[in-house]
Amino acid sequence: MAHQPVDAQHSVEWINAIVEQLWPYINGAAQDWLENTLLPEIGDKLGSSVSLTIDKFDFGQESFRLEGVTVYPKRDASRLIVVDTDINYDGDLHVSALISGVSVGVQNVKLTGRLRLLLGPLLKKLPLLGAITGFFLRSPTFSYELTGVATQLDALGLQPLIDGAVESIINQTAVLPNRFVYVLASESVDASIVQYPDPQALLEIKLLGLSNVDSKDIGRHKKSDVVVKVEVAGLVFQTSAYEDVKNVTLNTTFKAILNEHEDTIMTISVLDEDKVAGSNAVYEKIGSTEINLSRVKPQDSLTVTLDESKSTELSLELSRFDLHSLVPQTVSTTESYLVVARLGRIEGIQLSGSTTFSGRLALGDKEWQLKVANEVKGDTASPLTLSGSGVFTMAVDSPSVDYAVQISEQNASDPAQEVGLSEGMVEFKVTPGSRIDTVDLTVKLSDTVTAAFSVSLKVLVAATSSAE
Incomplete structure (x- = not known):
């Protein structure tokens, strides 16, 4: 009998209560992580021309909360308990820093995202769980406010660098295909295998064509210079630009390695490219669509109308290939x-x-x-x-x-x-x-x-x- 995922919001309040009591003690552990991990990584992202010194770092009194918990049914071949939860932080964290001689503060830090926890592999001896692995299925929403002379950062061109550095660190630390791991049974579990498991599948994405593309350019032709961007499993693919198109054949194929089938979201955006002499191209969104890969057939043909667009349609084909170490009896010489x-x-x-x-x-x-x-x-x-x-x-x-x-x-x-x-x-x-x-x-x-x-x-x- 097939088991459905269990939504267990009421059962997570005890975890929130524990986190709330642990919160004051997290400050000490966070200081070590801040000095030895986060600051060096931010420094690498900003480059040698930008100096960064933290004067004060305080998590405050308000802890994060877990909400909307879903526990998935056991898979036959899996030794993992799969749990999804929404994590929400809207606390009173405060940071005082000196960035290239400019004194700034950070406050009103907010983070929300869908977090997946993998409990396992399951063991037949204590502690029963070999490790706890966590990652965001998609980039979480993150925002903060700068205090002090923040306008000087804009004048020095540092604000975009800081925003990009923080976003990059979050994605490279805890957004698929990256994950953080806490090993509970080191004698039974190889941490590298848990953190970097073998891929489960290869997804072939064939973009066939666009029709009725919205016009973004001004002029006699009133057509768009189109670029298609595909984001899936932490990867980003992008086509070359197609100039002055209303309908266009793409016939472009991308291949992505998938680590988690379930709830893996693929985002496809269609952009209008505007080239400005002496500067980088500027992109304006025509429309986009999100495809939940757990809800499509292994071999599927789709035609979707883009959100935020009047009429633009995208045609594509998706093919998923499972990965096997055991060679099928029917393997051919042309196998991939x-x-x-x-x-x-x-x-x-x-x-x-x-x-x-x-x-x-x-x-x-x-x-x-x-x-x-x-x-x-x-x-x-x-x-x-x-x-x-x-x-x-x-x-x-x-x-x-x-x-x-x-x-x-x-x-x-x-x-x-x-x-x-x-x-x-x-x-x-x-x-x-x-x-x-x-x-x-x-x-x-x-x-x-x-x-x-x-x-x-x-x-x-x-x-x-x-x-x-």
Whole structure:
């Protein structure tokens, strides 16, 4: 018998009561997080030309509240309890700061969003839950007010930088595909697997065309220069501009990796592009639509009329492919695959407080920049973790992939220099009915430096049933 999600608003008040009593003690923990995590990240976003010093940070007396809780029914293959809740903060947090010599304050901070909590994996021994994982399905709404000489920030051009830095940190910390994890049973749970799980599906988005596009430009033709933007699962895709169109064939395909099917919202916006000589293009929204991917067929054709538009219609096709390590009996030589790479540790580097490290990973023709976290323990060499590395994925048409791993170091103002580089190829044996093994690699970047990582292959199989 199918079980429906349970809405349990009344049962969450005890959690709000506990949070309210814990709130005064959160200030101390928050100070450490502020100084060691948040401030350095904001500084990186603002750049070296902007200085930032916090004089006072106080969470105040008003705690956040959880509302609108939904508990989802258990899935057969899942060892997770899935809970969605609305989080609402409208408190009296106060910050005093000095930004490039300008004294400012922050007040009236508000944040609202839909938060998903994954409780698990479930264990058959105490503490029963291996970890608690949380993330926002979409970017939360965040606002604040600046006090003091905030107008000087506008004059210095710092206000947009600050807004962008805060928004970027929220998205990169807690909005899918990013997630925060608190491990409860470290001996039973691999934190990296919990924080960066293997992707569940690949979504192919084919934009077919637009018709009856609203006119935004002024002139004899009164037509729009159209750009289509697709946002899904933390990714943003955008077409090139189509000039002076009323109806246009797009035939553009994007591919997105999905971590969570349920309640994953895809937003498609149609924009009018205006180019101004000597400056960046300016975009005006013609209309947009939101598509809940849990409510569409695995292979679906849609024609939607855009919200906020008089008549603009968008035609598209969606195809979802499940990812399998077990090769189907009917696998063909033209099957498509997804390569999944995980980087672990870099060893053999002598660390010092004045040296920073960066990295690069390439799979085929796709490349990622890696942020390497220094773990300096006195003068001893300790392993480097590739923070934020997570899972790297690339769609391929054959069961093999070229790879390259590179690490560079930079000391003070000196230019970055290569520590080591390793290149090679991984080939997978794909036999109908068999399981594809993960390949664990330890490669030499130099005479003393090694990198450990794993590469796995998933077969893309067209989904045959809609998401629940």
